[in-house]
Amino acid sequence: MKSMKNLLSLLLPVVVFLTFSCSSNAQNQAATSEVKIKTEFHCNGGKAKIETEVAKVDGVSSVVADLETKIVTIVFDPAKQNKESLVKAIEATGHMTEFSSTPVKSECGNHGKDGKNCDTPVE
Structure with missing residues (x-):
């Protein structure tokens, strides 16, 4: 259970970063x-x-x-x-x-x- 929390705490920032990075790139291309x-x-x-x-x-x-x-x-x-x-x-x-x-x-x-x-x- 503890390792699952550690895994989630590591993956969450990566997912958030990738989401904002892709969104920002789409806005730049549309500009x-x-x-x-x-x-x-x-x-x-x-x-x-x-x-x-x-x-x-x-x-x-x-x-x-x-x-x-x-x-x-x-x-x-x-x-x-x-x-x-x-x-x-x-x-x-x-x-x-x-x-x-x-x-x-x-x-x-x-x-x-x-x-x-x-x-x-x-x-």
Whole structure:
């Protein structure tokens, strides 16, 4: 009987810890959203600029600009940002998106023949 009490006293804290740990992890995962935005960029410089500048936006945890598909994937905290604010952040880099209502002038005009070379290398 005494060993049963000892076993319970050891297992109870472990069960409580695991319960709160799993609950906390589920809340952290639910705290982010992902958006994919079709964006006009044609070179590694544009890719780098979008990824660097949009990553600075408060609440953004990851930015991946795919040069082949022209899709920018952003993981963000929906309590701090929304799709519209992220579109504006991309436009602020000088690139139009599928949601842009007015043309945005691109700052990168030094593309190679294949459209993939630029003065700004990808790091």
